[in-house]
Amino acid sequence: MLKKMLVWMCLVIHFNGISQDVSYSSFTIPPELTKNANAVVRLNSTKVSINGQRDMSIVINRVVTVLNENGNRVIQAGSGYDKYVKIKKIEAIVYDKSGEEIKKFKKKDFIDHSAVDGGTLYSDSRVLFMGYTPVSYPYTVAFSCEVSSPNTAAIPSWKAISNYYVGVEKDVFHVQDIAGLGLTKKEKNLSALGDQIKLTDSNNSLHYEVEHIKALKPEDLSPSFSSIMPKVLFATEKFHYNGVDGVAKNWQEYGDWINQKLLKGRDEVSDETRIEIEALVAGVEGSIEKAKLIYNYVQENLRYISVQVGIGGIQPISAIEVDRLKYGDCKGLTNYTQALLKIAGVKSYYSIVEAGKTIVDFEDDFPTLAQGNHIILCIPDEAKNRNVWVDCTSQIHPFGFIGDFTDDRKVLVIKEGASEIVKTSKYKDNINHQISNAMIELKEDSSINSKLVITSKGIQYDNKFYIENESDKDIKEYYKEHWGYVNNLDISDYSFDNDLENVVFTEKLNVSATNYASKIGDRMLFVINTFNRNKFVPDRYRNRKLPFKIQRGYLDEDSFEIKIPDGYEVEAIPESVSLTNKYGEYSLEFQKSENVIFYKRKLLIKNGSYPKEEYKEYRLFRKSVVNNDNLKLVLKKTI
Amino acid sequence: MMKRAYIIALVMISQLGFAQNVKFGKISKEELQEKEYVDDKAANAAILYSDRVTYYALSTNGTQLVTEVHKRIKIYNKDGFKYATQQISLFKTRNDKENVSKLKAYTYNLEGDKIVETKLEKDQIFHNEISYNFKGVSFTMPNLHEGSVIEFKYTITSPFIWNIDEFKFQSDIPIKQLVAELRTPKDFDFKATQKGFLSFYSRPGNAYNDMKSVIYELNNIPALKEESYVDNMNNYRAGVMFELVSIIIPGVVHRTYAQTWSDVAKTIGSSEDYKKELDKTNSFDDELDGLLGEGGSQVEKMKRIFKYVKDNITWNGIDGKYFFNGIRKTLKEKKGNVGDINLTLVAMLRYAGIKANPVVISTKDNIIPMFPTVDRLNYVVAYARIDDEVYFLDATDEFSDINILPIKDYNWRGVYIDNPNSRWDLIDLKQPKKAVDQYMLNASLNPDGSIEGNLKTRCSNHSALKFRESYKDKDLETFVADREGALDNIEISEYNASNTDSYEGLVSESFNFYYENGASVIANDVFINPFMFFKLEENPFKSEERKFPIDFGAPFQNRYLINIKIPDGYQLKSQPEPVSMAIPKGIGKFLYKPKVTGNMIQLMVNFEINDAIIGPDNYLFLKEFFNQMIIKESEQIVLTKV
DSSP, rough: OOHHHHHHHOOOOOOOSSSOOOOOOOOGHHHHHHOSSSSEEEEEEEEEEEETEEEEEEEEEEEEEEEEEGGGGGGGOHHHHHHSSEEEEEEEEOTTTTSSSEEEGGGGGSSSOOOOOOOOOOOEEEEEEOOOSSSSEEEEEEEEEEEEEEEEEEOOOBBBBSSTTTEEEEEEEEEEEEEEOOEEEESSSSSGGGGEEEEETTTEEEEEEEEEEEOOOOOTTTTOOHHHHHHEEEEEEEETTTTEEOOOSSSSHHHHHHHIIIIIOOOOOOOHHHHHHHHHHOOOHHHHHHHHHHHHHHHHHHHEOOOSSSSOOOOOOOHHHHHHHHHOOOHHHHHHHHHHHHTOOOEEEEEOOSSSSSSSOTTTTOOOSSSOOOEEEEEGGGGGEEEEOOOOOOOOOOTTHHHHHOOOOEEOOOTTTTEEEEEEEEEEEESSSSEEEEEEEEEETEEEEEEEEEEHHHHHHHHHHGGGSSSSHHHHHHHHHHHTTTTTEEEEEEEEEEETTTTEEHHHHHEEESSSSSSEETTTEEEEEOOOOOOOOOOOOOSOOOOOEEEEEEEEEEEEEEOOOOOOSSOOOOOOEEEEEEEEEEEEEEEEEEEEEEEEEEEEEEEEEEEEGGGHHHHHHHHHHHHHHHEEEEEEEOO | OTHHHHHHHOEOOOOOOOOOOOOOOOOOHHHHHHHOTTTTTOOSSSEEEEEEEEEEEETTEEEEEEEEEEEEEEEEEEGGGGGEEEEEEEESSSBBBBBEEEEEEEEEEEEETEEEEEOGGGEEEEEESSSSSSSEEEEEEOOOOTTTTEEEEEEEEOOOOTOOOOEOOOOSSSSEEEEEEEEEEEEEEEEEEEEEEEEOEEEEOOTTTTTTEEEEEEEEEEOOOOTTOOSSGGGOEEEEEEEEEEEETTTTEEEEEEESSSHHHHHHHTTTHHTTGGOOOOOOHHHHHHHTTTTTOOHHHHHHHHHHHHHHOOSOOOOOOOSSHHHHHHHHHTTHHHHHHHHHHHHHHHHTTOOEEEEEEEESSSSSOSSSSSOOOOOEEEEEETEEEEEEEOOTTOOOOOBBOOOOGGGSSEEEEEEETEEEEEOOOOOOOOOEEEEEEEEEEEETOEEEEEOOOOOOHHHHHHHHHHHHHSOHHHHHHHHHEEEEEEEEEEEEEEEOOOOSOEEEEEEEEEEEEEEEEEHHHHHOOOOOGSSSOOOOOOOOOSOEOOOOOOOOEEEEEEEEEEOOTEEEEOOOOOOOEGGGTTEEEEEEEEEETTTEEEEEEEEEEEEEEHHHHHHHHHHHHHHHHHHHOOOOOOEOOO
């Protein structure tokens, strides 16, 4: 993953020289700002001065009143640093609820800690932060910090609303391009702030100011916080990052910079590997066929390890080094794979993506280093006029299948002289398809015995194909959890087929359960849908505030044959159900032939974005799906 | 609470039969060809050999504690690759630090018929300054493949000679062969405390140069696998902890440390903190005198002091059985560690003339100390005795009360330190009282199958504590929405919870609800589950077997009284049979009693678990008990239209 100092810079807040008429007493907060708030940002002022291509200073003054325990994380009295980014000054003062000073933190009182997470082998990123145990609430922290950084490629963004449950009294952001490097901005969702925002855009300087923002609460299914919140990104045409200068007006120039400064000349591999690859693809026709072999070779022989070395964690380890170690991070493995493809004469492009289950796009027209946290490879399939995307860090994903980690989003594809923003593969609703077929035998002792075949494709493949590598115990536990609503479930037999070529995962199972039906006198009662009950009903809101989004759709089709015990008959066959709306489709069909009931179910959920007014309707749709999935059938003894 | 000791059936481990010496670098073809671990085919990797020697060495820098580690690990598949990444944690202080040296590591692969070794290069060893107190040395092995064997060795030199790290004998992958040795000067007597559920023993090693040695040799150690409802897996990890009990240097010094629990209590009791600091009452202010001046019984005074400490001193999240700040500073800064808070509480109780003493414990997140130890005890609570009634108090937690300690405190017994009466002993903590939830539900069934009504709930003891914590953690709207979700998506209105801010007494809640899919209408019949949204959907115990005890935290009881009015024109067709069942030895009880009279359905349900901790020998009873309960709770009453 690319290192993002930027994140920390945003956390770093300032306090500097300017006389502040901020009150440190918690009594002076306008009451409407404390509603739903765990903390109120009294003042958050960020002042960025770009003094030269390699000289930027960031001054932060931040005053936060914490109202309860959950608000402690809003203080963010800390700053990241490394061998390039230096903390000049850092200080914090803690005040009690009436504004009396309780404690003062000087630089030496801050805790110095490595910024590596557990999964990273090495990184030189560090962080200074205030360690303070509050004794009562509310209390206020005034934090000030001055950071000097050569990385003009990483100008902090302005995010007036940092999180849910935070009220904002005042937030000021000021960027000044003293060096005249060509400051530009990209404003997002500013309309959400309405009249509250004041901005000035003068010679080489930009100023944003906002007051009085009420706290927001998270709601089920809302789009990601960062995608709906107001935000301004900044960049300069001339920039610098951890020792490397650059100039770029657009993605094409930006891509050239990455290519020339960070990637070029790093694609040598050992002679042995070269010979091995040449032998591997010898006689193979077609670039995609070759690429497939090489991707499998990489999966077989290399593994992912996060090591943040090189130019501030944005330059890949050279292919020759990866060749020797047989491991690398996303940059190193992608660059290595690209190098192997080149040997085989297959064209491919190093591509930067913002990875994660939540889809985040690159800005079409605004090149910055702040976008992207992962690298994938784009292989053009000219014969079919499409792109094949591969994630070289995965040891198990099939060739060309990227799953929900990098799907359906705009990424930067680095091509010499022609870098561009391109969208990755989308897994459409009906591609994420699960088909379940089951023969279920209900016995007179209320137990069931069944044979099941489930095939999954698309994102549904991604959600479960990994289980084939689990232990017997874990596989059985997976199903017991998966069908937790079937009490006393027993998996007597299972087998899997993972079709890597077509990306289809097939599960074949023998499943039984005791006491599945309940007996009432001479009747038996049971839920007809045994193996695919949908339980998801989003939370109810009396007053929904945010729009909602179904990020990925899916299609489930089930057909169950239920054989009822001898001497019983169905009292009443339920009526079929059919619901169709803009969010999806749901249908149930029932048929009876002698002692067998045929149950057919279809659930299609479509992806899409909708206004908050429609949330209630969608919720009702999901609720009726859940209710119908719980339909019960009554059997009656005939003899 | 020593129950736990016998709850765990000790598993014998093979300790015989290897005299073979495993030499660094002597990898066999068989090891490389091995496809799976014979005794645990699910293992992704296995430690083929683990050797650790810890000893005292005299160097120019004085005495050092040296630990030499040698490990050989077999990687069976890709999921085992993570064992090729290692991090060595080194402790440091302002003046001193642990060092690692002589780190050597190789990856071995079989290429054709040849064993190929790849060395870990120096530039692939990373030194991370993690924090003020810790440094990490990390590396991952090069040229790793499925089937590789990796091997490494290193030496840690530590100036912290009294801190011998726990010898861990179990990992989350199996260990084929393990040797661990501790060599100490003859005059130092270390007590070894074994932990975990494997049974093993030591043998003396060769003694020379006034040194003595103890060696552990274990074979085929199974992997330690996580189970749910376990308080702290580390309690069950096999290992040995060492603690200094005495030093005998003839003619010079003779110091004896803890050998029995009474010694432990005496050792702690003779510390400055327990001897002197506890009686420093001069920093108690007028406010306290004011509280005590109000008069009343000793019990009332105790309650006032407890509240005073809770309200005025905040816990800084740090455990400890000793003072960190001391009474004066704690009261001035209004915060402190566990010792600061609960020892100040003891001091104040004594000041009020109440017989009070500290009780030192080990919490659930620490260890279960089965053998006498001073160092491994991490926590202290207050004990008071008034008119032959015993009270335990822990003022660190916002919602804990007298005799309702945070659940983590109920791990084990307590070391009672009564310096005034020279009583030092091991005592039982007063077990948590049953947490009782009472539900009163009045509702009416509508002909369309929906049910509306009102629910009143009351929770006591630890259940009230839990309620208060989760209520405080969320805003009301979210709390109610979560409640709706947990109760089969009913719609709640007129929600009201009371006594949630206090830590005393019962919490109660009341609300109206609308339950859309309360009953199923099928043709002319209405099927209604009278237990409605209370019914347990899933059995929390799904595994076929269980190795470790199940920890419920505290005993509990849920009582339900449900009244549902039937609409006119319906009559009863059938109803579930009443049932009463129990787990042997009174561990659990379940009572289900439905009754339909006139147009009223009445259901009484009582469910109780009477032991906080249930041994794995009773696991299958418990599992079946839950199973039968689920079956009963899903039964329906059938009504038919007249």
